[in-house]
Amino acid sequence: MTDLLTTDKISLVYTDGERNTYALRDVSIExxxxxxxxxxxxxxxxxxSLLYILSGLKRPTGGEVRLKDYAYGGRPDRELVDLRRTRFGFVFQQPYLLVWQTAMENVLMGAPELHEEARRKAQTYFDQLGIARLQNKLPSQLSGGEKQRVCVARAMMNDPEIIFADEPTASLDHTNGRLVIDLLSAYRERGTVIVVxxxxxMLTxxxxxxxxxxxxxQGWVTPDQLAEVGAKSKTISLGER
Ligand SMILES: Nc1ncnc2c1ncn2[C@@H]1O[C@H](COP(=O)(O)OP(=O)(O)OP(=O)(O)O)[C@@H](O)[C@H]1O
Ligand SMILES: [Mg+2]
Structure with a gap:
């Protein structure tokens, strides 16, 4: 099986006057x-930083990033915009919604074309995310968690090959966080989902x-190993008190 995304020794360096900060250093993953x-x-x-580079929002300072055979680390803005619009979906920690558009209109912004099918699809997502009754509200009338769910629906509208989500549940309570994660994880039937x-x-x-x-x-672990590491670090911090 060929990998969908690969990085080859990518680095991202921020230069601030004399100082260099390595946000990423020689990261090679598949x-x-x-x-x-x-x-x-x-x-x-x-x-x-890794998510920004994988998703073409930033270019690496060094190394290369590929979607199958397409290397896009050094592509011009126009190509990166195209890549993001047609093949990727995004959910950020802060929900970016157009304030003068309703929830439904915001979700339809993610559709490649506006037609009845897009509206039906959006409707399904609203139902699945438990926000059907909110579709005609403006973002200012929604809670943080509700806005986040609108963003998840919008991210799925163009059937992206990859959805990138940076702390998508940070502003949600546990129940709503679970709802969002379940919907994102079900998307793996259609594409890859990467969640920070x-x-x-949320990663069980x-x-x-x-x-x-x-x-x-630092390499890959299974959710079970993650739970073990979490339990151990809790024991250590309790023991250190
Ligand atoms: N615009 C910037 N200019 C300079 N340094 C930056 C900039 N953005 C990020 N950094 C630095 O790069 C490093 C990695 O930042 P990054 O935002 O990727 O971390 P993160 O793992 O997402 O953290 P968090 O969990 O707090 O969101 C940090 O040391 C940060 O201070
Ligand atoms: Mg971060």
Whole structure:
């Protein structure tokens, strides 16, 4: 089986005057098709940076990133915009919605074409996410969690090959967080879903989880191993008190 996404020694360096910060350092990973992938690691370990590069929102300072055979690390903006619009879907920690458009109109923005089928599809997502009654509301009339679910629906509208989600459940309570994760994880029947999160519970159903530390990949673990690491670190911190 060929991998969907691969990175070859990617780095991302931020230069601030004399100082260089390595947000990513020589990260080489392979991400298979139709899987639910988690990314975890401490704050500042490069999780968002990795997502930005995989999704073509930023270019790597070094190395290469590929979608199947298509290398896009150094492509011009126009091509990257096209790549993101046609083949990727996004859910961010902060829901970006157009404030003067209703929830339904925002979701339809994600559709490649506006027709009855798109509306039906959007309707299905609203139902599945438990926000059917909110479709004619403006974002200002929605809670953070409700807005987040609108973003999830929008991300799925163009049938992307990959959905990138950066802490999509951070502003949700546990029940709503679970709802969003279940819907995202079910998407693996159609494409790969990559979720960055601080909450290992959200990754219990993941196929595999990439661990990041100090801008470097620490390799892959299973959700079971993740739970073990979490339990151990809790024991240690309790013991240290
Ligand atoms: N625009 C920037 N300029 C300079 N340094 C940056 C910039 N953005 C991020 N960094 C640095 O790059 C490193 C990785 O940041 P990144 O946002 O990828 O971490 P993260 O793992 O997503 O953290 P968190 O869990 O807090 O969201 C951090 O040390 C951060 O301070
Ligand atoms: Mg982050």
């Amino acid at each position: 991400i298979p098709d139709r899987k639910f992938i988690g990314i975890m690691g401490p704050s500042g370990s490069g999780k968002s 999160t601080h909450d290992p519970e 159903g993941a196929d595999t989880v990439l661990m990041m530390r100090d801008g470097e990949s």
